[in-house]
């Protein structure tokens with residue numbers, strides 16, 4: 001069992017509904033079609049309700065855990081949360097939309113519960129935050145609906161650069177020549193600047209220790225970490241995203257900041273520093289669905305040259321019925337040159353530790369011509385890592 005087990009694995013969004021069911025619906029007489037479509041909406045709503053009723057993802061946010069229960073129990077709020085695009089996690093999207101308004105200065109008592117707004121003076125979640133949320137959503141319903149209906153969950157955690165750096169250091173000795181690095185679902189591209197940050201783990205330091213971005217990761221288990229300063233040469237970097245975040249646009253940056261949970265001050269500070277750094281030299285980004293654009297990138301890269309693809313917390317936002325195509329599009333990159341495929345994603349059943357004490361996503365590696373292997377179990381935000389062997 002891994003990171004998301006039942007918490008995330010069930011989430012597929014509206015687009016994932018069985019295509020056979022769709023065909024049957026189209027063939028049915030109008031009244032039946034309407035009844036089935038109502039049934040589908042109800043089904044989706046119940047899935048969204050379940051996500052809020054059991055929000056295990058909010059490990060470091062007591063406020064979101066408390067507010068989630070209110071959303072699960074309030075039809076009007078659930079209705080808002082259901083407006084997200086297929087595949088998008090309703091909890092992240094809904095709370096991001098609320099947080100964005102509060103960070104922008106929305107005048108409402110709900111702000112008093114948010115440590116990101118009021119700091120240490122924030123009121124405890126159990127002292128009325130739920131009621132305040134209901135009133136907030138009534139007052140700002142139109143704004144919330146617009147954000148939830150159009151935005152994507154684009155949380156760009158700088159800390160996750162550690163996963164990329166670790167993966168790269170594991171393949172450094174086997175990549176001959178400089179590699180082309182492609183991040184799929186790069187958001188603002190902050191991971192693509194992994195070589196401009198400092199890293200601290202297990203009492204050791206790596207990378208650029210004078211950088212304003214210093215990443216600290218806890219290490220568990222007995223397996224040794226590789227030398228994180230031994231990296232392959234990088235010939236080029238490219239981020240691919242449905243909606244690349246423009247790091248120079250204040251509104252886009254505000255959305256990324258809103259996606260950081262209210263209690264996570266350190267993540268907020270790291271994000272700010274990394275955004276500044278990226279704004280001075282934005283990484284190249286290509287807009288598009290990975291499924292559509294990766295095959296073209298594979299052809300455009302110099303034939304025979306090594307390429308490394310990385311994706312983190314991205315596949316989980318691809319609607320379930322598109323995931324096979326997503327994997328196939330990445331595999332395409334290996335048709336014109338040797339491909340190392342690194343990922344940090346949910347992988348239920350892959351964790352091979354005899355007695356896991358911590359659950360998390362898997363950092364996986366697929367070498368050219370080989371099958372994918374798990375390298376480490378990690379925290380979803382890369383706060384900690386446990387190497388597997």
Ligand SMILES: C[S@@+](CC[C@H](N)C(=O)[O-])C[C@H]1O[C@@H](n2cnc3c(N)ncnc32)[C@H](O)[C@@H]1O
Pocket residue numbers: 152153154155156157158160184185186187188191240241242243288289290291311312313314317318326
């Ligand atoms: C949760 S963010 C993760 C960002 C970054 N990888 C990180 O770990 O910090 C997921 C990103 O994947 C992008 N995304 C989702 N589905 C995609 C697809 N089919 N093709 C390209 N990008 C996609 C979203 O737009 C979003 O920016």
